[in-house]
Amino acid sequence: DIVNMSLGGSYGQPFDDALSAAVDNATKLGVLTVAASGNGGDLPYITSSPGAAATAIAVAQTHVPADFFPFMTVLEPRSEEGDYQAIFQPWSAPLTKVIQGPAQYGDGAGGNLNGCVPFAPGSLDGSIVMVDRGACFFSEKIRNIQDAGGVLGIIALVSAGPPFPGGFGGGSAITIPGFMIGRANGGILRSGGAEVRFDPSNVNLQVGSVVDSSSRGPQLQDNGIKPDLAAPGASVSAQVGTGTGERAFGGTSGATPMAAGAAALLLQGYRSGFDFDKGLRGSKIRLSPLEVKALLMNTSEVNIRNTDEGPLAPVTRIGGGEVREDRALASPAAAWDEDGLTGALGFGFVDVAGGSVNITKRVRLRNYSSSPVTYRLATTFRFADDEANGAVTLSVPPVVSVGAGEDTVFEVVLNIEGALLRDNLMDSGRHGNDPGRLTVNEYDGYLVLDDGYRPIHLAWHVLPRKAARVIATRAIPDFAGGAFRGPVGSSTLKLTNTGVGAAQNDAYALAALSPDLPRGGRGQGSPTPDLRAIGVRTFQVPAGFCSADPSYVMVFAVNTWERQTHANFPGIYWFDLDTDRDGTPDFAVFNSDLGLRQPGVDGRNVTWALEYSTGDLSSFFFTEHAINTANTALAICGEQIGSVPLFQEIDATVFAIDIFFGGIGDVIERVTFAPLAEGFVTSVADIPSGGSALISVPGGNGAFGNGA
Numbered sequence: 001d002i003v004n005m006s007l008g009g010s011y012g013q014p015f016d017d018a019l020s021a022a023v024d025n026a027t028k029l030g031v032l033t034v035a036a037s038g039n040g041g042d043l044p045y046i047t048s049s050p051g052a053a054a055t056a057i058a059v060a061q062t063h064v065p066a067d068f069f070p071f072m073t074v075l076e077p078r079s080e081e082g083d084y085q086a087i088f089q090p091w092s093a094p095l096t097k098v099i100q101g102p103a104q105y106g107d108g109a110g111g112n113l114n115g116c117v118p119f120a121p122g123s124l125d126g127s128i129v130m131v132d133r134g135a136c137f138f139s140e141k142i143r144n145i146q147d148a149g150g151v152l153g154i155i156a157l158v159s160a161g162p163p164f165p166g167g168f169g170g171g172s173a174i175t176i177p178g179f180m181i182g183r184a185n186g187g188i189l190r191s192g193g194a195e196v197r198f199d200p201s202n203v204n205l206q207v208g209s210v211v212d213s214s215s216r217g218p219q220l221q222d223n224g225i226k227p228d229l230a231a232p233g234a235s236v237s238a239q240v241g242t243g244t245g246e247r248a249f250g251g252t253s254g255a256t257p258m259a260a261g262a263a264a265l266l267l268q269g270y271r272s273g274f275d276f277d278k279g280l281r282g283s284k285i286r287l288s289p290l291e292v293k294a295l296l297m298n299t300s301e302v303n304i305r306n307t308d309e310g311p312l313a314p315v316t317r318i319g320g321g322e323v324r325e326d327r328a329l330a331s332p333a334a335a336w337d338e339d340g341l342t343g344a345l346g347f348g349f350v351d352v353a354g355g356s357v358n359i360t361k362r363v364r365l366r367n368y369s370s371s372p373v374t375y376r377l378a379t380t381f382r383f384a385d386d387e388a389n390g391a392v393t394l395s396v397p398p399v400v401s402v403g404a405g406e407d408t409v410f411e412v413v414l415n416i417e418g419a420l421l422r423d424n425l426m427d428s429g430r431h432g433n434d435p436g437r438l439t440v441n442e443y444d445g446y447l448v449l450d451d452g453y454r455p456i457h458l459a460w461h462v463l464p465r466k467a468a469r470v471i472a473t474r475a476i477p478d479f480a481g482g483a484f485r486g487p488v489g490s491s492t493l494k495l496t497n498t499g500v501g502a503a504q505n506d507a508y509a510l511a512a513l514s515p516d517l518p519r520g521g522r523g524q525g526s527p528t529p530d531l532r533a534i535g536v537r538t539f540q541v542p543a544g545f546c547s548a549d550p551s552y553v554m555v556f557a558v559n560t561w562e563r564q565t566h567a568n569f570p571g572i573y574w575f576d577l578d579t580d581r582d583g584t585p586d587f588a589v590f591n592s593d594l595g596l597r598q599p600g601v602d603g604r605n606v607t608w609a610l611e612y613s614t615g616d617l618s619s620f621f622f623t624e625h626a627i628n629t630a631n632t633a634l635a636i637c638g639e640q641i642g643s644v645p646l647f648q649e650i651d652a653t654v655f656a657i658d659i660f661f662g663g664i665g666d667v668i669e670r671v672t673f674a675p676l677a678e679g680f681v682t683s684v685a686d687i688p689s690g691g692s693a694l695i696s697v698p699g700g701n702g703a704f705g706n707g708a
Helices: 018-028 138-147 183-190 251-272 289-298 325-330 384-389 435-441
Strands: 002-005 032-036 057-062 068-076 082-085 099-105 128-132 152-156 178-181 195-205 229-232 235-238 246-249 333-337 344-352 356-367 373-381 392-395 399-402 407-417 443-450 456-466 470-472 492-497 509-513 531-541 551-564 571-578 587-593 605-611 617-622 629-637 650-658 666-673 692-696
Touching (some): 002 018, 002 251, 018 032, 032 251, 032 289, 057 251, 068 178, 082 183, 099 183, 128 183, 229 251, 251 289, 251 325, 289 325, 289 333, 289 456, 333 344, 333 456, 344 356, 356 399, 356 456, 399 407, 407 456, 435 456, 531 650, 551 571, 605 629, 617 629
Parallel strands (some): 032 057, 057 229, 099 128, 128 152, 152 178
Antiparallel strands (some): 068 082, 068 195, 099 195, 235 246, 333 356, 392 407, 443 456, 470 492, 492 692, 509 531, 531 551, 551 629, 571 587, 571 650, 587 605, 605 617, 650 666
């Protein structure tokens, strides 16, 4: 009846993922799948598949009632004095007394900084020791500190992101306390001379909040609501092969079995026909996977904070809320999206270029009780400023009644007023890992159905964009004399923005075109990143910008046939550059996550330059890619590709690479261009809503070749 999947891959893509397709097929056979949302943290779109499958319950992790974090109090240096967050590692020994002293980094002499090699016996006697994350299990690091006489171990992150309860790697028990701290706080201890104190009475309770490492949605491919539900994690599990042994089991992998167990109890309760509350259910009922999912989502606890002392968690972190088994068993009814087949209303990503947009969804309400039920309906917003903003409203009937053992369907209409939307803040580059920008641009809340006794709710969510709509004067180009001859003999084009959002414009010289390729089918692991057009532009820059010498920046623009939600996945763009034109590429320019050279995912996408002969890899610029668009720009300094002289031709091959599944991509060969030799490039200013701009199109400075 129920499959638990404590597994997944970040930035999940359920259409292409074979396991996600299998989950949806299993649902058709009556089997419910409960899967982990992932441990990628509060990063937009990082939620995992197969949990991202439409019919699965993707589970986020909340703190168990006993969860707390002691503060790491820095006593020295005085400039850094204060309390800092330190996450207790649940597989280590509890902190039962004050531990204070100098904090040593690695072996204290610049070695074994990640703690993955055993320290010399007795070398850490009585010491507090910090090591870096990476290269081995978290528990192995703390065990090595323990075995050398250390009294407390600290793991410091080496990349951006909050500390979290790490996994246990097996082996003998850990007998000293272990903690994790963030990268910046680790920097205080790395600098040397730090003295710290850990006090078991100096703690902050975390119950009722989301674990920092729990992955955020929305779902990558359709911007739908994921995760679906939250449950406490960091529990204790049986240890395989030990008979009666136990081990810590945390992360969303630990939260998922909690939700799966709740689903199992719900199925059992309904099938037993047990009279839960005064004849509420007198007959045996076999619930479908959709009904189980809806009941759990409808009755979950929504008063969950995003951090222990922070604001409420957005829907894209907790879905319907934190599971409440007792409420689900006692609920007389369930409600779900008639077409979306989930216990929530996900309106997805919406471009709003005109005045307003209306989207209608149908909700099915099913009464399992032996009495009619009447609900009063009310729409709530997760954040007061979203409601006050007025850009998004929901219209629902004031009252809905449903007879005993019957269904009814009612409509919910979402209205978006484009002019009232906030400006677009989200991108995959500099702000690609910024959850605050997603929170600002999305609108969410709960549709509450209240019978005065046992209210139920449906989460709702939409991610609208205040979009531009640019209309260009169209004419047949006449380049006689080296300049475009537009209408009535002018050398200008007129662009008019009729949309509600500002039009952000950049111009590039067209280098190549590519035909539309068919994408793979459901579950075939073939999203087929598909090039449509390639453009190039060069900017000269003064000394001090790229290096001590005057230089230039080349920008490679990629337009694809399909939009990509976030530049990290599934496709990246790779330019092999043959700078000496001998038939062998000398450099590669490509975009990828900033965490390419370090453990974990950073969430920000940057442009890398690789020198093939030396293996040197450098990155100076964030990738330009607005969320949910088909345009990506990769910028590099001339020094990153060997300082090719201006106007010297470069041969290139351009690839679109599927780095998620390794499936079919696209390629354009025989592209030739030269720095500052682009033909017919102009500058285009941003155009406000209702505005126009005239742009001139001058002739090029030299030869510029096209690919096939």
